[in-house]
Amino acid sequence: MTAATPTTPRPAVIEVDDLVTHYGTRRILDSVSLRVRQGEIMVIMGGSGSGKSTLLRHLLALEKPTSGRISLLGQDITQMDEFELYALARKMGVAFQGGALFSSMTVGENVMLPLQEHTKLDRGTMQIMMRIKLEIVNLAGFEQLMPSELSGGMIKRAAFARAIIMDPALLFCDEPSAGLDPVVSAALDELILRLRNALGMTIVVVTHELESAFRIADRITVLDRGRILATGTVEEIRGSSNPRIQNLLNRRFDEETLDPDEYMKRLTGEGAPAR
Amino acid sequence: MPAAEARPAAALRMLEGIGRASARGLAAVGFGATLLSDSVWWIARGRQHGQVVHAAPVFAEMMAIGIRALPIVTLLSATIGLMLALQGIYSLRQFGAEQQVVLGVALGITREFAPLITGILVAGRSGSALAARLGTMTISNEIDALRVMGVNPVRFLVVPSLLALLVMLPCLVLWSELVALGAAGVYVVGELGTTFGVYVQEVNRAVATGDLMHGLGKTAIFAVLIALVGIVDGSAVKGGAEGVGRVTTNAVVHGITAIVFTDMLFVFATTR
Numbered sequence: 001m002t003a004a005t006p007t008t009p010r011p012a013v014i015e016v017d018d019l020v021t022h023y024g025t026r027r028i029l030d031s032v033s034l035r036v037r038q039g040e041i042m043v044i045m046g047g048s049g050s051g052k053s054t055l056l057r058h059l060l061a062l063e064k065p066t067s068g069r070i071s072l073l074g075q076d077i078t079q080m081d082e083f084e085l086y087a088l089a090r091k092m093g094v095a096f097q098g099g100a101l102f103s104s105m106t107v108g109e110n111v112m113l114p115l116q117e118h119t120k121l122d123r124g125t126m127q128i129m130m131r132i133k134l135e136i137v138n139l140a141g142f143e144q145l146m147p148s149e150l151s152g153g154m155i156k157r158a159a160f161a162r163a164i165i166m167d168p169a170l171l172f173c174d175e176p177s178a179g180l181d182p183v184v185s186a187a188l189d190e191l192i193l194r195l196r197n198a199l200g201m202t203i204v205v206v207t208h209e210l211e212s213a214f215r216i217a218d219r220i221t222v223l224d225r226g227r228i229l230a231t232g233t234v235e236e237i238r239g240s241s242n243p244r245i246q247n248l249l250n251r252r253f254d255e256e257t258l259d260p261d262e263y264m265k266r267l268t269g270e271g272a273p274a275r
Numbered sequence: 276m277p278a279a280e281a282r283p284a285a286a287l288r289m290l291e292g293i294g295r296a297s298a299r300g301l302a303a304v305g306f307g308a309t310l311l312s313d314s315v316w317w318i319a320r321g322r323q324h325g326q327v328v329h330a331a332p333v334f335a336e337m338m339a340i341g342i343r344a345l346p347i348v349t350l351l352s353a354t355i356g357l358m359l360a361l362q363g364i365y366s367l368r369q370f371g372a373e374q375q376v377v378l379g380v381a382l383g384i385t386r387e388f389a390p391l392i393t394g395i396l397v398a399g400r401s402g403s404a405l406a407a408r409l410g411t412m413t414i415s416n417e418i419d420a421l422r423v424m425g426v427n428p429v430r431f432l433v434v435p436s437l438l439a440l441l442v443m444l445p446c447l448v449l450w451s452e453l454v455a456l457g458a459a460g461v462y463v464v465g466e467l468g469t470t471f472g473v474y475v476q477e478v479n480r481a482v483a484t485g486d487l488m489h490g491l492g493k494t495a496i497f498a499v500l501i502a503l504v505g506i507v508d509g510s511a512v513k514g515g516a517e518g519v520g521r522v523t524t525n526a527v528v529h530g531i532t533a534i535v536f537t538d539m540l541f542v543f544a545t546t547r
Contacts, residue, residue: 060423082427083324089425100420103411114424117431118325 010038013170013202014059019068021054028054030226032068041196041203043213046223047248055223056174056206060094061085073169090118093163093201097174099155101147101162107134108143111162118166133161137191153184160191164199171195173205177212189215210249214238222248303511307503310429314437317430326427332435340401340436341443347400348393348447349454355388356380356455360462373467377477380459385482389451390490391538394497397444398530402505405436406526409509410519418510433506440498448494452487493541497534504530 014036021029029051036042046052057063058070061077070077075088101110111130115121121129134140137157147155156176163171173192177185189212195201207213213220220237222229222245230240237245246252321328363376363383409432412418421428460474508526512518 057419060419062419062422086324086326086425086427089423092423094420094423096416096420098415100416102417102420103415104408113426117424117426 010040012036013038013073014042014204015069015071016055016059017069017071019055019058019070020066021058021063021068022066023054028226029058029065032223032226032228034221034228034231036202036204038202039196039200040218041192041205041216043217043220044204044206044223045208045210045213045220045248047208049225050223051226052206052208052223053174054226056172056204059204060092060172061088090114090166091169093166093168093171095156095159095163095171095173095176097178099147099159101155101158103147105147106143107139107145107147107150107158110147110158111143111165114162114166129165130161133165134158136164136194137161138187153180153188156180156188157191160188160195164195164201167199169202171201171203173203173207175207175209176205177207177209185209185212186215188212192216210251224248303507307507310433310503310506311437311499313429314434317427317434318438321427321430326430328430328434328438332431333438336435336439337443339404340397340439341447344397344400344443344447345450348396348451351392351396352389352451352454353458355392356384356458356460357462359383359388359455360459360466364463364466376463376467377474378481380463381456381478381481382486384455384459385452385486385490387490387538387542389448389455390494390497391534393444393448393451394494394501394534394538395531397440397447398497398501398504398534399527401436401440402501402530403523403527405502405505406509407519407523409506410512410522413510413512414515414518433502436506437499437502440502441495444498444501445491445494448490452490489545492545493538496537496541500533500537501530504533 012035014034016032016034019029019032020027032051032055034042044052044055054063058065059072061070061080065078068078072088073091075084077085077088080088101107102113105113108127108130111133112126115126115129119126130143131140134143137160139154139157139161142150142154142158147158150158160173160176163173176188176192180188192203192205193216196203205213205216214234217234219231219233221231222237224244229242229245230237232240238249240246317326318328359380360376363379364373367373367376367379409418412432418428418432421431456478460471460478463469464471464474505526508522508529511525512522514521
Protein backbone atom coordinates (compact mmCIF):
# COMPACT_ATOMS: atom_id res chain seq x y z
CA MET A 1 0.00 0.00 0.00
CA THR A 2 2.76 2.41 0.94
CA ALA A 3 4.44 1.81 -2.40
CA ALA A 4 1.44 3.27 -4.14
CA THR A 5 1.26 6.38 -1.99
CA PRO A 6 2.23 9.35 -4.15
CA THR A 7 5.54 10.90 -3.22
CA THR A 8 4.82 14.33 -4.67
CA PRO A 9 1.46 15.89 -3.86
CA ARG A 10 -0.77 15.53 -6.88
CA PRO A 11 -3.56 17.94 -7.78
CA ALA A 12 -6.87 17.52 -5.98
CA VAL A 13 -9.53 16.18 -8.33
CA ILE A 14 -12.33 16.23 -5.79
CA GLU A 15 -12.75 19.34 -3.68
CA VAL A 16 -15.59 19.78 -1.24
CA ASP A 17 -15.81 23.08 0.61
CA ASP A 18 -18.05 23.79 3.54
CA LEU A 19 -20.86 21.50 2.39
CA VAL A 20 -24.13 21.84 4.32
CA THR A 21 -27.16 19.71 3.49
CA HIS A 22 -30.62 19.19 4.92
CA TYR A 23 -33.41 16.66 4.52
CA GLY A 24 -36.41 18.81 5.29
CA THR A 25 -35.38 20.74 8.39
CA ARG A 26 -32.94 18.09 9.60
CA ARG A 27 -29.30 18.89 9.02
CA ILE A 28 -27.48 15.87 7.60
CA LEU A 29 -24.06 17.26 6.71
CA ASP A 30 -22.47 20.17 8.51
CA SER A 31 -19.60 22.13 6.97
CA VAL A 32 -17.93 19.14 5.39
CA SER A 33 -14.68 19.90 3.55
CA LEU A 34 -12.65 17.31 1.75
CA ARG A 35 -9.82 16.99 -0.77
CA VAL A 36 -9.10 13.87 -2.79
CA ARG A 37 -5.92 13.90 -4.83
CA GLN A 38 -5.45 12.35 -8.23
CA GLY A 39 -4.73 8.62 -8.08
CA GLU A 40 -5.67 8.41 -4.46
CA ILE A 41 -7.98 5.91 -2.77
CA MET A 42 -10.03 7.85 -0.27
CA VAL A 43 -12.24 5.85 2.07
CA ILE A 44 -15.15 7.66 3.65
CA MET A 45 -15.96 5.82 6.83
CA GLY A 46 -18.62 6.16 9.46
CA GLY A 47 -21.42 4.36 11.21
CA SER A 48 -24.97 4.28 9.92
CA GLY A 49 -26.56 7.69 10.08
CA SER A 50 -23.17 9.40 9.90
CA GLY A 51 -24.07 11.03 6.59
CA LYS A 52 -21.60 9.11 4.44
CA SER A 53 -24.23 7.96 1.93
CA THR A 54 -25.62 11.49 1.75
CA LEU A 55 -22.13 12.82 1.08
CA LEU A 56 -21.74 10.30 -1.76
CA ARG A 57 -25.10 11.28 -3.28
CA HIS A 58 -23.93 14.90 -3.29
CA LEU A 59 -20.58 14.00 -4.86
CA LEU A 60 -22.59 12.28 -7.62
CA ALA A 61 -24.80 15.37 -8.05
CA LEU A 62 -27.88 13.29 -7.23
CA GLU A 63 -28.81 15.85 -4.56
CA LYS A 64 -28.45 19.60 -4.37
CA PRO A 65 -26.71 20.91 -1.26
CA THR A 66 -28.09 23.69 0.94
CA SER A 67 -24.77 25.50 0.66
CA GLY A 68 -21.15 24.83 -0.11
CA ARG A 69 -19.11 23.93 -3.16
CA ILE A 70 -18.34 20.56 -4.71
CA SER A 71 -15.78 20.48 -7.47
CA LEU A 72 -14.99 17.38 -9.52
CA LEU A 73 -12.06 17.49 -11.98
CA GLY A 74 -11.99 21.26 -11.55
CA GLN A 75 -15.67 21.86 -12.31
CA ASP A 76 -18.12 23.07 -9.69
CA ILE A 77 -21.01 20.60 -9.98
CA THR A 78 -23.35 22.66 -7.81
CA GLN A 79 -23.36 25.33 -10.53
CA MET A 80 -23.65 23.02 -13.55
CA ASP A 81 -26.77 22.46 -15.64
CA GLU A 82 -28.14 19.05 -16.60
CA PHE A 83 -26.16 18.77 -19.85
CA GLU A 84 -22.85 19.75 -18.30
CA LEU A 85 -23.46 17.12 -15.62
CA TYR A 86 -24.17 14.47 -18.26
CA ALA A 87 -20.92 15.38 -20.01
CA LEU A 88 -19.01 15.12 -16.72
CA ALA A 89 -20.70 11.79 -15.95
CA ARG A 90 -18.75 10.21 -18.81
CA LYS A 91 -15.57 10.69 -16.80
CA MET A 92 -17.09 9.11 -13.70
CA GLY A 93 -17.93 5.54 -12.77
CA VAL A 94 -20.17 4.48 -9.92
CA ALA A 95 -20.58 1.05 -8.38
CA PHE A 96 -23.74 1.16 -6.30
CA GLN A 97 -24.19 -0.85 -3.15
CA GLY A 98 -26.81 -3.19 -4.62
CA GLY A 99 -25.17 -3.12 -8.04
CA ALA A 100 -28.14 -1.30 -9.65
CA LEU A 101 -27.79 -3.47 -12.73
CA PHE A 102 -30.75 -3.19 -15.09
CA SER A 103 -32.72 -6.35 -14.51
CA SER A 104 -34.16 -6.47 -18.03
CA MET A 105 -30.70 -6.63 -19.65
CA THR A 106 -28.01 -9.29 -19.61
CA VAL A 107 -24.77 -8.69 -17.74
CA GLY A 108 -23.02 -7.92 -21.04
CA GLU A 109 -25.67 -5.41 -22.13
CA ASN A 110 -25.48 -3.77 -18.72
CA VAL A 111 -21.72 -3.36 -18.98
CA MET A 112 -21.94 -2.08 -22.57
CA LEU A 113 -24.72 0.42 -21.90
CA PRO A 114 -22.49 3.48 -21.25
CA LEU A 115 -20.59 2.74 -24.48
CA GLN A 116 -23.84 2.42 -26.41
CA GLU A 117 -25.14 5.68 -25.03
CA HIS A 118 -22.02 7.77 -25.32
CA THR A 119 -19.92 6.42 -28.17
CA LYS A 120 -20.36 5.60 -31.84
CA LEU A 121 -18.24 2.44 -31.68
CA ASP A 122 -19.45 -0.54 -33.66
CA ARG A 123 -21.00 -3.40 -31.76
CA GLY A 124 -18.06 -5.74 -32.18
CA THR A 125 -15.66 -3.24 -30.58
CA MET A 126 -18.07 -2.63 -27.74
CA GLN A 127 -18.32 -6.36 -27.10
CA ILE A 128 -14.55 -6.71 -26.98
CA MET A 129 -14.29 -3.82 -24.52
CA MET A 130 -17.07 -5.33 -22.45
CA ARG A 131 -15.29 -8.69 -22.33
CA ILE A 132 -12.03 -7.00 -21.33
CA LYS A 133 -13.75 -5.36 -18.37
CA LEU A 134 -15.53 -8.57 -17.38
CA GLU A 135 -12.13 -10.28 -17.52
CA ILE A 136 -10.72 -7.65 -15.14
CA VAL A 137 -13.46 -8.35 -12.59
CA ASN A 138 -13.16 -12.13 -13.08
CA LEU A 139 -16.55 -12.52 -14.70
CA ALA A 140 -15.42 -13.67 -18.13
CA GLY A 141 -18.04 -15.87 -19.76
CA PHE A 142 -20.94 -14.56 -17.71
CA GLU A 143 -22.06 -11.92 -20.20
CA GLN A 144 -25.15 -13.82 -21.35
CA LEU A 145 -26.59 -14.24 -17.86
CA MET A 146 -29.30 -12.03 -16.42
CA PRO A 147 -28.51 -10.15 -13.20
CA SER A 148 -31.06 -12.27 -11.34
CA GLU A 149 -28.92 -15.34 -12.09
CA LEU A 150 -25.84 -13.89 -10.36
CA SER A 151 -24.76 -14.14 -6.73
CA GLY A 152 -24.35 -11.03 -4.58
CA GLY A 153 -20.60 -10.86 -5.09
CA MET A 154 -20.92 -11.37 -8.83
CA ILE A 155 -23.49 -8.57 -9.08
CA LYS A 156 -21.08 -6.21 -7.34
CA ARG A 157 -18.28 -7.23 -9.68
CA ALA A 158 -20.50 -6.76 -12.73
CA ALA A 159 -21.41 -3.32 -11.39
CA PHE A 160 -17.66 -2.59 -11.16
CA ALA A 161 -17.21 -3.67 -14.76
CA ARG A 162 -19.99 -1.29 -15.83
CA ALA A 163 -18.51 1.51 -13.71
CA ILE A 164 -15.09 1.24 -15.38
CA ILE A 165 -16.21 0.55 -18.96
CA MET A 166 -15.56 4.18 -20.00
CA ASP A 167 -12.17 4.20 -18.21
CA PRO A 168 -13.32 6.94 -15.86
CA ALA A 169 -11.00 9.34 -14.10
CA LEU A 170 -13.10 9.07 -10.95
CA LEU A 171 -14.55 5.90 -9.50
CA PHE A 172 -17.06 5.88 -6.65
CA CYS A 173 -17.90 2.71 -4.74
CA ASP A 174 -20.74 2.48 -2.27
CA GLU A 175 -20.19 -0.20 0.39
CA PRO A 176 -18.28 -2.58 -1.90
CA SER A 177 -17.92 -5.27 0.77
CA ALA A 178 -21.24 -4.97 2.57
CA GLY A 179 -23.08 -8.26 2.80
CA LEU A 180 -20.26 -10.33 1.28
CA ASP A 181 -18.26 -13.12 2.82
CA PRO A 182 -14.66 -12.25 3.78
CA VAL A 183 -13.08 -14.01 0.80
CA VAL A 184 -15.23 -12.29 -1.82
CA SER A 185 -14.88 -9.02 0.03
CA ALA A 186 -11.07 -9.34 0.00
CA ALA A 187 -11.19 -10.06 -3.73
CA LEU A 188 -13.14 -6.85 -4.31
CA ASP A 189 -10.62 -4.88 -2.24
CA GLU A 190 -7.86 -6.38 -4.36
CA LEU A 191 -9.78 -5.32 -7.46
CA ILE A 192 -10.05 -1.72 -6.24
CA LEU A 193 -6.30 -1.59 -5.57
CA ARG A 194 -5.56 -3.08 -8.98
CA LEU A 195 -7.78 -0.54 -10.75
CA ARG A 196 -5.93 2.31 -9.11
CA ASN A 197 -2.48 0.86 -9.67
CA ALA A 198 -3.05 -0.22 -13.25
CA LEU A 199 -5.31 2.54 -14.54
CA GLY A 200 -4.46 5.41 -12.20
CA MET A 201 -8.06 6.03 -11.22
CA THR A 202 -8.99 8.24 -8.34
CA ILE A 203 -11.25 6.14 -6.16
CA VAL A 204 -13.68 7.12 -3.44
CA VAL A 205 -15.00 4.26 -1.35
CA VAL A 206 -17.82 4.67 1.13
CA THR A 207 -17.87 1.90 3.69
CA HIS A 208 -18.40 0.97 7.29
CA GLU A 209 -16.18 -2.11 7.06
CA LEU A 210 -13.01 -1.35 9.00
CA GLU A 211 -10.92 -4.20 7.69
CA SER A 212 -11.60 -3.35 4.08
CA ALA A 213 -11.03 0.36 4.71
CA PHE A 214 -7.60 -0.26 6.26
CA ARG A 215 -6.63 -2.59 3.46
CA ILE A 216 -7.33 -0.28 0.54
CA ALA A 217 -7.17 3.29 1.81
CA ASP A 218 -4.45 5.82 1.10
CA ARG A 219 -6.35 8.17 3.33
CA ILE A 220 -9.48 7.81 5.42
CA THR A 221 -12.12 10.40 6.25
CA VAL A 222 -14.18 9.59 9.30
CA LEU A 223 -17.68 11.05 9.30
CA ASP A 224 -19.76 11.22 12.43
CA ARG A 225 -23.20 12.77 12.79
CA GLY A 226 -22.71 14.80 9.63
CA ARG A 227 -19.31 16.21 10.55
CA ILE A 228 -15.81 15.17 9.62
CA LEU A 229 -14.05 13.85 12.73
CA ALA A 230 -10.71 13.30 11.08
CA THR A 231 -8.97 12.86 7.75
CA GLY A 232 -5.65 11.11 7.56
CA THR A 233 -3.61 8.10 6.55
CA VAL A 234 -4.47 4.68 7.90
CA GLU A 235 -1.80 5.05 10.59
CA GLU A 236 -3.02 8.49 11.59
CA ILE A 237 -6.61 7.28 11.95
CA ARG A 238 -5.53 4.19 13.90
CA GLY A 239 -3.48 6.37 16.21
CA SER A 240 -6.15 9.00 16.68
CA SER A 241 -6.91 9.87 20.26
CA ASN A 242 -10.44 11.01 19.46
CA PRO A 243 -12.72 8.86 21.67
CA ARG A 244 -15.44 8.57 19.01
CA ILE A 245 -12.96 7.34 16.42
CA GLN A 246 -11.60 4.86 18.95
CA ASN A 247 -15.16 3.71 19.64
CA LEU A 248 -15.69 3.18 15.93
CA LEU A 249 -12.38 1.33 15.54
CA ASN A 250 -12.95 -0.89 18.54
CA ARG A 251 -16.63 -1.46 17.78
CA ARG A 252 -17.58 -0.04 21.14
CA PHE A 253 -21.11 1.09 21.67
CA ASP A 254 -21.05 4.78 22.41
CA GLU A 255 -23.36 5.55 25.26
CA GLU A 256 -24.71 9.01 24.75
CA THR A 257 -24.76 11.21 27.79
CA LEU A 258 -28.18 12.74 27.84
CA ASP A 259 -29.65 15.68 29.64
CA PRO A 260 -32.65 14.47 31.75
CA ASP A 261 -34.84 17.36 30.49
CA GLU A 262 -33.95 16.51 26.91
CA TYR A 263 -34.81 12.88 27.60
CA MET A 264 -38.23 13.78 29.01
CA LYS A 265 -38.95 15.96 26.00
CA ARG A 266 -38.04 13.12 23.67
CA LEU A 267 -40.32 10.68 25.45
CA THR A 268 -43.28 13.04 25.50
CA GLY A 269 -42.67 14.06 21.90
CA GLU A 270 -42.55 17.73 22.83
CA GLY A 271 -39.18 18.42 21.39
CA ALA A 272 -40.03 16.74 18.10
CA PRO A 273 -39.54 18.99 15.09
CA ALA A 274 -42.77 20.15 13.45
CA ARG A 275 -43.67 18.09 10.41
CA MET B 276 -64.87 19.02 27.82
CA PRO B 277 -62.85 16.55 25.82
CA ALA B 278 -65.73 15.46 23.53
CA ALA B 279 -66.61 18.98 22.43
CA GLU B 280 -62.95 19.71 21.80
CA ALA B 281 -62.41 16.50 19.91
CA ARG B 282 -65.02 17.23 17.26
CA PRO B 283 -63.47 20.36 15.76
CA ALA B 284 -60.10 18.68 16.00
CA ALA B 285 -61.38 15.69 14.02
CA ALA B 286 -63.02 17.96 11.43
CA LEU B 287 -59.78 19.87 11.16
CA ARG B 288 -57.84 16.66 10.69
CA MET B 289 -60.24 15.58 7.96
CA LEU B 290 -59.88 18.94 6.22
CA GLU B 291 -56.13 18.65 6.53
CA GLY B 292 -56.30 15.16 5.06
CA ILE B 293 -58.34 16.38 2.09
CA GLY B 294 -55.93 19.27 1.61
CA ARG B 295 -52.89 17.00 1.66
CA ALA B 296 -54.47 14.52 -0.74
CA SER B 297 -55.41 17.35 -3.13
CA ALA B 298 -51.91 18.77 -2.98
CA ARG B 299 -50.47 15.32 -3.70
CA GLY B 300 -52.86 14.83 -6.61
CA LEU B 301 -52.00 18.24 -8.02
CA ALA B 302 -48.29 17.52 -7.65
CA ALA B 303 -48.74 14.22 -9.51
CA VAL B 304 -50.61 15.96 -12.35
CA GLY B 305 -47.87 18.57 -12.51
CA PHE B 306 -45.20 15.86 -12.61
CA GLY B 307 -47.07 14.11 -15.39
CA ALA B 308 -47.28 17.33 -17.40
CA THR B 309 -43.55 17.91 -16.91
CA LEU B 310 -42.79 14.35 -18.06
CA LEU B 311 -44.87 14.87 -21.19
CA SER B 312 -43.22 18.16 -22.12
CA ASP B 313 -39.78 16.72 -21.29
CA SER B 314 -40.50 13.71 -23.51
CA VAL B 315 -41.46 15.92 -26.44
CA TRP B 316 -38.32 17.97 -25.86
CA TRP B 317 -36.04 14.91 -25.82
CA ILE B 318 -37.62 13.52 -28.98
CA ALA B 319 -37.11 16.83 -30.76
CA ARG B 320 -33.78 17.99 -29.36
CA GLY B 321 -32.13 14.95 -27.75
CA ARG B 322 -29.80 14.30 -30.66
CA GLN B 323 -28.18 17.72 -30.32
CA HIS B 324 -27.29 16.91 -26.72
CA GLY B 325 -25.95 13.43 -27.41
CA GLN B 326 -29.10 11.81 -25.98
CA VAL B 327 -30.62 9.96 -28.91
CA VAL B 328 -33.94 8.17 -28.57
CA HIS B 329 -32.99 4.73 -29.89
CA ALA B 330 -35.39 2.77 -32.08
CA ALA B 331 -34.71 -0.66 -30.56
CA PRO B 332 -36.33 -0.02 -27.15
CA VAL B 333 -39.31 1.62 -28.85
CA PHE B 334 -39.84 -1.51 -30.95
CA ALA B 335 -39.36 -3.75 -27.92
CA GLU B 336 -42.04 -1.78 -26.08
CA MET B 337 -44.33 -1.90 -29.12
CA MET B 338 -43.96 -5.65 -29.10
CA ALA B 339 -44.77 -5.92 -25.39
CA ILE B 340 -47.59 -3.40 -25.36
CA GLY B 341 -49.16 -4.12 -28.72
CA ILE B 342 -48.40 -7.48 -30.27
CA ARG B 343 -48.50 -9.51 -27.06
CA ALA B 344 -51.86 -7.94 -26.17
CA LEU B 345 -53.44 -9.10 -29.43
CA PRO B 346 -54.91 -12.42 -28.20
CA ILE B 347 -56.67 -10.94 -25.19
CA VAL B 348 -57.84 -7.87 -27.16
CA THR B 349 -59.24 -10.20 -29.81
CA LEU B 350 -61.07 -12.33 -27.27
CA LEU B 351 -62.57 -9.40 -25.38
CA SER B 352 -63.54 -7.52 -28.53
CA ALA B 353 -65.31 -10.51 -30.00
CA THR B 354 -67.20 -11.01 -26.74
CA ILE B 355 -68.19 -7.36 -26.54
CA GLY B 356 -69.32 -7.30 -30.17
CA LEU B 357 -71.43 -10.39 -29.69
CA MET B 358 -72.91 -9.05 -26.46
CA LEU B 359 -73.80 -5.71 -28.06
CA ALA B 360 -75.57 -7.46 -30.91
CA LEU B 361 -77.53 -9.64 -28.46
CA GLN B 362 -78.58 -6.74 -26.30
CA GLY B 363 -79.28 -4.51 -29.29
CA ILE B 364 -81.61 -6.98 -30.97
CA TYR B 365 -83.31 -7.76 -27.65
CA SER B 366 -84.05 -4.12 -26.86
CA LEU B 367 -85.00 -3.08 -30.40
CA ARG B 368 -87.32 -6.06 -30.78
CA GLN B 369 -89.62 -4.39 -28.25
CA PHE B 370 -90.40 -1.78 -30.96
CA GLY B 371 -90.11 -4.27 -33.78
CA ALA B 372 -87.08 -2.32 -34.95
CA GLU B 373 -84.41 -5.01 -34.82
CA GLN B 374 -83.44 -4.19 -38.42
CA GLN B 375 -81.88 -1.00 -37.03
CA VAL B 376 -79.47 -2.89 -34.77
CA VAL B 377 -76.47 -2.41 -37.05
CA LEU B 378 -76.51 1.36 -36.61
CA GLY B 379 -76.38 1.10 -32.82
CA VAL B 380 -73.80 -1.67 -32.74
CA ALA B 381 -71.49 -0.07 -35.33
CA LEU B 382 -71.53 3.38 -33.75
CA GLY B 383 -71.30 1.95 -30.24
CA ILE B 384 -68.22 -0.09 -31.11
CA THR B 385 -66.29 2.51 -33.11
CA ARG B 386 -67.09 5.53 -30.96
CA GLU B 387 -67.08 3.97 -27.50
CA PHE B 388 -66.60 0.31 -26.79
CA ALA B 389 -63.45 -0.52 -28.72
CA PRO B 390 -61.43 2.49 -27.44
CA LEU B 391 -62.71 2.13 -23.88
CA ILE B 392 -62.27 -1.63 -23.52
CA THR B 393 -58.88 -1.66 -25.23
CA GLY B 394 -57.76 1.35 -23.16
CA ILE B 395 -58.79 -0.31 -19.91
CA LEU B 396 -57.15 -3.57 -20.93
CA VAL B 397 -53.85 -1.91 -21.84
CA ALA B 398 -53.95 0.18 -18.66
CA GLY B 399 -54.25 -3.06 -16.71
CA ARG B 400 -51.59 -4.85 -18.72
CA SER B 401 -49.01 -2.25 -19.63
CA GLY B 402 -49.70 0.69 -17.31
CA SER B 403 -49.22 -1.60 -14.34
CA ALA B 404 -46.11 -3.18 -15.87
CA LEU B 405 -44.66 0.28 -16.42
CA ALA B 406 -45.35 1.26 -12.81
CA ALA B 407 -43.85 -1.98 -11.52
CA ARG B 408 -40.73 -1.50 -13.61
CA LEU B 409 -40.29 2.15 -12.63
CA GLY B 410 -40.94 1.28 -8.99
CA THR B 411 -38.41 -1.56 -8.97
CA MET B 412 -35.84 0.55 -10.78
CA THR B 413 -36.31 3.39 -8.31
CA ILE B 414 -35.86 1.27 -5.19
CA SER B 415 -32.85 -0.56 -6.57
CA ASN B 416 -31.05 2.69 -7.50
CA GLU B 417 -31.27 1.96 -11.23
CA ILE B 418 -32.64 5.44 -11.96
CA ASP B 419 -29.71 6.95 -10.04
CA ALA B 420 -27.39 4.64 -11.97
CA LEU B 421 -28.77 6.03 -15.25
CA ARG B 422 -28.22 9.60 -14.08
CA VAL B 423 -24.63 9.05 -12.99
CA MET B 424 -23.99 7.29 -16.30
CA GLY B 425 -25.04 10.50 -18.01
CA VAL B 426 -28.27 9.03 -19.35
CA ASN B 427 -31.43 11.07 -18.96
CA PRO B 428 -34.08 8.76 -17.42
CA VAL B 429 -36.98 10.47 -19.21
CA ARG B 430 -35.33 9.99 -22.59
CA PHE B 431 -34.26 6.43 -21.77
CA LEU B 432 -37.35 5.10 -20.01
CA VAL B 433 -40.35 7.36 -20.55
CA VAL B 434 -40.03 8.22 -24.25
CA PRO B 435 -39.94 4.62 -25.59
CA SER B 436 -43.04 3.62 -23.61
CA LEU B 437 -44.88 6.78 -24.57
CA LEU B 438 -44.09 6.41 -28.28
CA ALA B 439 -44.93 2.71 -28.28
CA LEU B 440 -48.29 3.35 -26.62
CA LEU B 441 -49.06 6.21 -29.01
CA VAL B 442 -48.48 3.94 -31.99
CA MET B 443 -49.81 0.64 -30.70
CA LEU B 444 -52.96 1.65 -28.81
CA PRO B 445 -54.69 3.10 -31.91
CA CYS B 446 -53.62 -0.01 -33.86
CA LEU B 447 -55.09 -2.25 -31.16
CA VAL B 448 -58.29 -0.20 -31.18
CA LEU B 449 -58.63 -0.52 -34.96
CA TRP B 450 -58.14 -4.27 -34.65
CA SER B 451 -60.62 -4.40 -31.78
CA GLU B 452 -63.21 -2.55 -33.91
CA LEU B 453 -62.75 -5.01 -36.75
CA VAL B 454 -63.09 -8.05 -34.50
CA ALA B 455 -66.06 -6.69 -32.53
CA LEU B 456 -67.91 -5.68 -35.70
CA GLY B 457 -67.17 -9.08 -37.21
CA ALA B 458 -68.44 -10.97 -34.16
CA ALA B 459 -71.55 -8.80 -33.97
CA GLY B 460 -72.07 -9.40 -37.69
CA VAL B 461 -72.01 -13.17 -37.29
CA TYR B 462 -74.86 -13.00 -34.78
CA VAL B 463 -76.84 -10.30 -36.61
CA VAL B 464 -76.65 -12.18 -39.91
CA GLY B 465 -77.86 -15.38 -38.27
CA GLU B 466 -80.60 -13.75 -36.22
CA LEU B 467 -82.02 -11.43 -38.88
CA GLY B 468 -81.48 -13.79 -41.78
CA THR B 469 -79.48 -11.43 -43.99
CA THR B 470 -76.08 -11.92 -45.59
CA PHE B 471 -72.68 -10.77 -44.36
CA GLY B 472 -72.32 -8.61 -47.46
CA VAL B 473 -75.46 -6.69 -46.59
CA TYR B 474 -74.25 -6.34 -42.99
CA VAL B 475 -70.93 -4.86 -44.15
CA GLN B 476 -72.74 -2.42 -46.40
CA GLU B 477 -74.93 -1.31 -43.51
CA VAL B 478 -71.91 -0.85 -41.27
CA ASN B 479 -70.29 1.24 -43.99
CA ARG B 480 -73.37 3.41 -44.23
CA ALA B 481 -73.65 3.80 -40.44
CA VAL B 482 -70.05 4.66 -39.63
CA ALA B 483 -68.61 7.92 -40.99
CA THR B 484 -64.94 8.86 -40.97
CA GLY B 485 -65.79 11.28 -38.15
CA ASP B 486 -66.92 8.40 -35.95
CA LEU B 487 -63.68 6.52 -36.54
CA MET B 488 -61.67 9.64 -35.79
CA HIS B 489 -63.71 10.23 -32.64
CA GLY B 490 -62.67 6.78 -31.39
CA LEU B 491 -59.04 7.05 -32.47
CA GLY B 492 -58.72 10.63 -31.19
CA LYS B 493 -59.55 9.69 -27.66
CA THR B 494 -57.44 6.56 -27.98
CA ALA B 495 -54.38 8.78 -28.47
CA ILE B 496 -55.27 10.65 -25.29
CA PHE B 497 -55.71 7.33 -23.45
CA ALA B 498 -52.26 6.24 -24.64
CA VAL B 499 -50.62 9.32 -23.13
CA LEU B 500 -52.62 8.89 -19.91
CA ILE B 501 -51.65 5.23 -19.49
CA ALA B 502 -47.94 6.01 -19.98
CA LEU B 503 -47.90 9.03 -17.67
CA VAL B 504 -50.00 7.45 -14.91
CA GLY B 505 -47.81 4.34 -14.93
CA ILE B 506 -44.62 6.35 -14.69
CA VAL B 507 -45.86 8.94 -12.18
CA ASP B 508 -47.27 6.25 -9.89
CA GLY B 509 -44.24 3.99 -10.33
CA SER B 510 -41.73 6.66 -9.44
CA ALA B 511 -43.71 7.55 -6.30
CA VAL B 512 -42.65 4.18 -4.84
CA LYS B 513 -41.74 4.00 -1.16
CA GLY B 514 -40.36 1.00 0.67
CA GLY B 515 -39.42 -2.31 -0.86
CA ALA B 516 -41.32 -4.99 -2.74
CA GLU B 517 -44.53 -4.14 -0.92
CA GLY B 518 -44.22 -0.56 -2.14
CA VAL B 519 -43.86 -1.79 -5.73
CA GLY B 520 -47.06 -3.81 -5.32
CA ARG B 521 -48.86 -0.75 -4.01
CA VAL B 522 -47.80 1.55 -6.85
CA THR B 523 -48.73 -1.14 -9.39
CA THR B 524 -52.26 -1.32 -7.99
CA ASN B 525 -52.40 2.48 -7.92
CA ALA B 526 -51.39 2.64 -11.56
CA VAL B 527 -54.26 0.36 -12.60
CA VAL B 528 -56.86 2.17 -10.52
CA HIS B 529 -55.66 5.65 -11.50
CA GLY B 530 -55.18 4.65 -15.12
CA ILE B 531 -58.70 3.26 -15.54
CA THR B 532 -60.22 6.20 -13.66
CA ALA B 533 -58.33 8.66 -15.83
CA ILE B 534 -59.44 6.87 -19.00
CA VAL B 535 -63.14 6.70 -18.10
CA PHE B 536 -63.20 10.28 -16.84
CA THR B 537 -61.35 11.64 -19.87
CA ASP B 538 -63.66 9.65 -22.12
CA MET B 539 -66.67 11.36 -20.56
CA LEU B 540 -65.09 14.81 -20.97
CA PHE B 541 -64.11 14.03 -24.56
CA VAL B 542 -67.60 12.85 -25.47
CA PHE B 543 -69.13 15.84 -23.69
CA ALA B 544 -66.89 18.26 -25.57
CA THR B 545 -67.22 16.70 -29.04
CA THR B 546 -70.65 15.12 -29.28
CA ARG B 547 -73.28 17.62 -28.17
